Amino acid sequence: MAQQDAVTLLEDDHIQVERLFAQYKSAGDATAKRMLTQRICHELSVHTRIEEEIFYPAFRQATGNDALLQDAEREHREARELIAKLEAKQVDDRVMLELEGAIAHHIGDERQKMFPQARKTRGLDLLQLGQQLEQRKSELLAGHPA
């Protein structure tokens, strides 16, 4: 597989989840909505986790931009609460819409503020971080979180 740098890998996840939200909106029946709900929750859980374990600490160390990270971490906590609600209810259009709005805002911040700063910051090895993210992501997706 061609090697992706950290920002490209994370942004690919963002695009993927935006697609899943759009699919949810056009899903016709409860079975499709349930499957998409599971998939959205799982992908977002893995994504926020690899950011928190690998990307955010490296970004914090290299930039010292604590304010931006505190916002991002708060938004992850809010997303996790909505994900927990969805996992409990299986299908809930209202909560899904709330999650979509929260994630759209959060992705916007990463896309417009965090990622451009990461690209400009010397001392942040985005290729090496990309490798770490990729590896951790496959572990988590395979269901071996340890």
Ligand SMILES: [Fe+2]
């Ligand atoms: Fe992200």
Ligand SMILES: [Fe+2]
């Ligand atoms: Fe994030």
